[in-house]
Amino acid sequence: MPEPNQNRVSLPVIKRLPKYYRYLTEMHQNGVVKVSSSELARVMGTTASQVRQDFNCFGGFGQQGIGYQVDVLLEEISKLLFSERALDTILIGTGRLGRAISGYLTGEARGYRLIAAFDKSPKEIGQQLSGLVVQDIANLNEFCSLYKPDVAVLCIPRTSAQEIAPQLVGLGIRNFWNFSHYDLSVAFEGVTVENVHLGDSLMSLGYRVRNS
């Protein structure tokens, strides 16, 4: 694969990669061998030109005009999305949402390894969670200095996230899967944040339900 030109890969393109991955996986499972940019565009809900532009960010993935090999395309996109080494991940907040997300991380998610979970509540500390024992948040400094996690998952309220973010960034964590409503990317330069706003999604749905 040619070296991707990273400067050219915009966030919207990166955000479309998982969708390509999902559709190509399905095609591959269904025995589809070749796919054209226009066929891919149709299932993706975009244009053939957009598909070709997206793929050109990563070197093209094959020759235009003769279609793409589904298995090659799937392998190349998998290489982009999943590294050989799983990302060492810690969970901050082991309430109901944190517990569900820990199950998701250890069960379904590919490319991540949950290595610790932290909470400040005495009720949570010491409990089992996805094969780990929930640790006191007071252990965070020591743990991170020793194990240098790649990613922190924040399943805590906005104010708690705001409080703990400087500590996490100070400990060298630059990547966040963020379920709190505190937007770290505004306060900290150079951090990578994927925000999941469950509440926003429900509020938008409510508006649409009542106005549809």
Place this chain on the structure above:
Amino acid sequence: MPEPNQNRVSLPVIKRLPKYYRYLTEMHQNGVVKVSSSELARVMGTTASQVRQDFNCFGGFGQQGIGYQVDVLLEEISKLLFSERALDTILIGTGRLGRAISGYLTGEARGYRLIAAFDKSPKEIGQQLSGLVVQDIANLNEFCSLYKPDVAVLCIPRTSAQEIAPQLVGLGIRNFWNFSHYDLSVAFEGVTVENVHLGDSLMSLGYRVRNS
């Protein structure tokens, strides 16, 4: 409040409403009385012109040039996002994710009332969940005919969602909070779907971690 011109309210505007709501709530809590479109634009990460355009979709929310009253703005946006009547909501799938989402729906989410939870697994059926007893998915027809839920939350795999979607739509459910990767809005016209793609979010994060 003037009647909103629904034809003018595009999905991106609707998706920004919760963010306005969150920032205005915070301002209100901090005792801020008035806010200009440019101040709002700064926290929202957009432009003053965008803010004014967004608000004009709903009648404007106040006079330009003199700023907006935070409490009035917050109330008007709350009216848009939350109805007086909570939306009757059913959960399909009570695995780990479904359990977490049920906790979120009954605990933190405003404007929704979880009235039933369904699963097909004998291990789940009969279990307690957020004050409900998990029902056999075989009861779905009877329940929906009787209670006519407004919203279904899908916490099931893609293939299960694809199987059950025609039944749900046939039972009159038009609104979906969808954690499966099956995109109902492609297959069914006129349904309202909020998709939450946790897996996509993690995959994008992985790419960004390795290329940052």
